[in-house]
Amino acid sequence: xxxxxxxxxxxxxxxxxxxxxxxxxxxxxxxxxxxxxxxxxxxxxxxxxxxxxxxxxxxxxxxxxxxxxxxxxxxxxxxxxxxxxxxxxxxxxxxxxxxxxxxxxxxxxxxxxxxxxxxxxxxxxxxxxxxxxxxxxxxxxxxxxxxxxxxxxxxxxxxxx
Numbered sequence: 834x835x836x837x838x839x840x841x842x843x844x845x846x847x848x849x850x851x852x853x854x855x856x857x858x859x860x861x862x863x864x865x866x867x868x869x870x871x872x873x874x875x876x877x878x879x880x881x882x883x884x885x886x887x888x889x890x891x892x893x894x895x896x897x898x899x900x901x902x903x904x905x906x907x908x909x910x911x912x913x914x915x916x917x918x919x920x921x922x923x924x925x926x927x928x929x930x931x932x933x934x935x936x937x938x939x940x941x942x943x944x945x946x947x948x949x950x951x952x953x954x955x956x957x958x959x960x961x962x963x964x965x966x967x968x969x970x971x972x973x974x975x976x977x978x979x980x981x982x983x984x985x986x987x988x989x990x991x992x993x994x
Contacts, residue, residue: 843871845941845975846948847933847965848926850876850907853950855915856982861948862921864978870945874912874926877936878904904928934968944975951981 846861848854858874865872878900905928912926929936941947952963970977 876908
């Protein structure tokens with residue numbers, strides 16, 4: 834599953850569309866420019882659909898819903914929202930099937946750094962560190978940077994908007 838050689842010495846950043854992951858993407862781009870390395874934005878997706886407030890894995894009741902396509906749309910929208918017309922040249926973006934922690938741990942093997950938001954779209958909004966960032970901080974084979982949304986440069990070049 835992992836493209837280890839492709840991401841060797843790159844900065845990998847987890848993206849899920851949340852404000853916290855947008856901040857992580859901004860920070861990763863800032864670090865990537867400073868270190869002159871590739872930044873790889875990854876959004877994971879699971880084969881699940883919401884059903885009356887519950888999540889049911891692997892059961893599609895709405896055949897028009899495509900989780901991979903939705904993840905791709907979300908990733909493109911997040912990159913566009915964060916950078917607009919000023920997308921960094923050394924930024925690539927991709928979606929991967931699987932749980933976020935599992936995907937990010939696999940894809941960050943050999944990476945220079947894994948950057949994550951402090952919390953994403955999980956159910957406990959008051960948590961300072963989400964379950965994905967916690968799992969990655971514990972199990973990653975590279976350094977992990979957890980970014981809080983209010984502590985990052987507004988632009989990838991480090992300037993304030």
